Amino acid sequence: VVLIQSYKWILILTGLLYLAGVRSFVPEQEMETRIIGGQEAWAHSWPWQVSLQLDSMPACGGAIISPLWVTSAAHCFIRHTKASLWTVLAGKHDLDNPEEPQQQVRLGSTVYNTQSKESDVALLKLEKPLEFNHFVRPIDIWMTPLPLLMKCTITGWGSTRENGPRVNRLQEVNVTILPSDDCNQYYLGRIRPSMFCAGKDEGGVDACQGDSGGPLSCFTGTRYELAGLVSWGVGCGRAKRPGVYTRVQEHAQWMSDTMGESDSGCDQTPGLAGLSLSADGVLSVVNVTESCPFFWPWQVSLQFNGRHYCSGALIHPHWVITAKHCGVRAKEDVAVLGLHDMKFLPVQTILIDKVFNPPQKAGFPPKSDLALLHLSVAARLGSEVSPVCVPEEDNSLDDTWSCITAGWGATKAKDGVDPDRLHHAGLTLVNESTCRHKWGGFITDTHICSHPAGSTSCMGDSGAPLFCQKHGTYFLFGVVTWGSWHCDSEKPAIFTSVSDYQSWINKMIIKF
Numbered sequence: 482v483v484l485i486q487s488y489k490w491i492l493i494l495t496g497l498l499y500l501a502g503v504r505s506f507v508p509e510q511e512m513e514t515r516i517i518g519g520q521e522a523w524a525h526s527w528p529w530q531v532s533l534q535l536d537s538m539p540a541c542g543g544a545i546i547s548p549l550w551v552t553s554a555a556h557c558f559i560r561h562t563k564a565s566l567w568t569v570l571a572g573k574h575d576l577d578n579p580e581e582p583q584q585q586v587r588l589g590s591t592v593y594n595t596q597s598k599e600s601d602v603a604l605l606k607l608e609k610p611l612e613f614n615h616f617v618r619p620i621d622i623w624m625t626p627l628p629l630l631m632k633c634t635i636t637g638w639g640s641t642r643e644n645g646p647r648v649n650r651l652q653e654v655n656v657t658i659l660p661s662d663d664c665n666q667y668y669l670g671r672i673r674p675s676m677f678c679a680g681k682d683e684g685g686v687d688a689c690q691g692d693s694g695g696p697l698s699c700f701t702g703t704r705y706e707l708a709g710l711v712s713w714g715v716g717c718g719r720a721k722r723p724g725v726y727t728r729v730q731e732h733a734q735w736m737s738d739t740m741g742e743s744d745s746g747c748d749q750t751p752g753l754a755g756l757s758l759s760a761d762g763v764l765s766v767v768n769v770t771e772s773c774p775f776f777w778p779w780q781v782s783l784q785f786n787g788r789h790y791c792s793g794a795l796i797h798p799h800w801v802i803t804a805k806h807c808g809v810r811a812k813e814d815v816a817v818l819g820l821h822d823m824k825f826l827p828v829q830t831i832l833i834d835k836v837f838n839p840p841q842k843a844g845f846p847p848k849s850d851l852a853l854l855h856l857s858v859a860a861r862l863g864s865e866v867s868p869v870c871v872p873e874e875d876n877s878l879d880d881t882w883s884c885i886t887a888g889w890g891a892t893k894a895k896d897g898v899d900p901d902r903l904h905h906a907g908l909t910l911v912n913e914s915t916c917r918h919k920w921g922g923f924i925t926d927t928h929i930c931s932h933p934a935g936s937t938s939c940m941g942d943s944g945a946p947l948f949c950q951k952h953g954t955y956f957l958f959g960v961v962t963w964g965s966w967h968c969d970s971e972k973p974a975i976f977t978s979v980s981d982y983q984s985w986i987n988k989m990i991i992k993f
């Protein structure tokens with residue numbers, strides 16, 4: 482019992498160390514009323530606050546959001562984009578004391594900067610994780626609308642008066658979130674939705690030079706959350722010139738995508754494929770990258786005797802779509818689901834027991850290069866195996882959609898992609914008239930044309946799906962069909978348009 486009790490306490494105590502947004506206090510204080518309307522903070526009472534230093538000089542503030550990540554203002558990094566030039570000091574109070582026992586020092590490993598004037602937020606990945614304790618602790622992002630006139634706190638080692646020197650000990654000051662309409666009058670319409678103002682109309686409380694990138698922390702009732710980052714303003718503490726802050730919430734998606742992609746070493750959203758011709762005349766595909774494992778849970782490998790020969794897409798627990806030209810044989814070939822790397826065991830392997838082709842006239846090239854494969858047992862669905870939607874017949878694919886193709890096999894990728902691991906690329910679409918012009922009368926309205934890089938001869942996989950999203954849900958719009966034999970940069974890739982067969986597909990699913 483004693484053991485269990487103490488184990489419980491250990492759990493509770495370690496839990497406390499990881500609490501995001503919870504301040505801690507070390508008694509023993511000396512108060513000074515300075516900074517622009519503020520005061521010296523209790524030492525270590527803002528444990529997510531960091532000092533970002535460039536060549537050992539304090540340059541900006543920042544906030545810890547996870548053991549490996551600090552967020553700050555993008556403008557801090559504009560002239561110094563190299564991460565290794567930056568040092569992050571966490572657990573600091575007095576910057577003049579180089580050996581505070583609570584401090585943790587980390588080098589930057591990568592800077593991720595937003596690419597626009599309108600968003601002043603950056604992420605700095607650290608070389609080594611921080612260890613969380615009472616003095617070094619993260620803060621979560623404020624995700625609900627910010628209540629107007631709410632009082633929050635800004636902290637930093639910046640100047641205590643306009644053009645004044647920086648301070649050694651961390652300062653804090655309470656500021657009020659101001660209505661953007663009022664602030665836009667002060668700043669002549671320069672306050673974008675990704676920013677907000679805080680301070681006082683009459684001035685006197687503000688951030689200043691050196692505070693940039695530091696946190697504006699708001700209390701939720703139980704803990705603090707990160708609502709803003711010190712961004713800009715005219716002067717410091719002036720009347721009708723409040724401080725302007727980055728609205729962190731607006732960038733939460735970008736932050737979570739960036740951290741996710743960086744931490745997993747794979748791309749969640751691939752770049753657009755292109756073709757490049759080297760000086761010695763070798764054509765290669767650019768921007769083909771390894772998919773994140775199981776990120777496209779409908780991707781199927783069609784195999785015979787343990788060998789992959791075509792890709793397909795799961796559209797229903799019992800059904801897979803692929804190209805007719807893959808020549809799938811019922812009762813011999815299998816559908817392999819939940820596969821990333823061919824060298825490892827897949828999640829499920831299911832025998833294909835029936836193969837159907839849409840009714841069509843004979844001829845070459847085949848007019849409806851599509852096959853529906855029936856699985857002998859239903860796939861067990863989960864996060865690694867899950868079907869893709871089939872678009873409605875009247876769903877037309879235009880520029881508002883973003884499309885991706887994925888597959889295995891040897892690509893003509895420039896930087897080399899392991900053929901055993903699922904890879905992917907974004908594909909731009911080519912309109913029907915341009916496609917007809919390049920290919921001639923073969924092209925009908927049951928085809929979709931994309932950038933030439935999408936051809937099997939460039940990407941390496943036959944039957945590969947073309948799936949597209951515009952509001953976050955992916956639809957299977959195409960299955961790669963015939964195309965150029967030698968990765969020809971002039972010839973768009975051609976896909977069978979799945980939506981044109983939607984009613985036939987539905988009929989088959991109901992019938993069998």
Ligand code: 4AZ
Pocket residue numbers: 687688689690691692693711712713714715716717718723724725
């Ligand atoms: C700066 O130069 C700066 N009063 C930061 C904040 C404010 C002004 C200037 C807001 O880093």
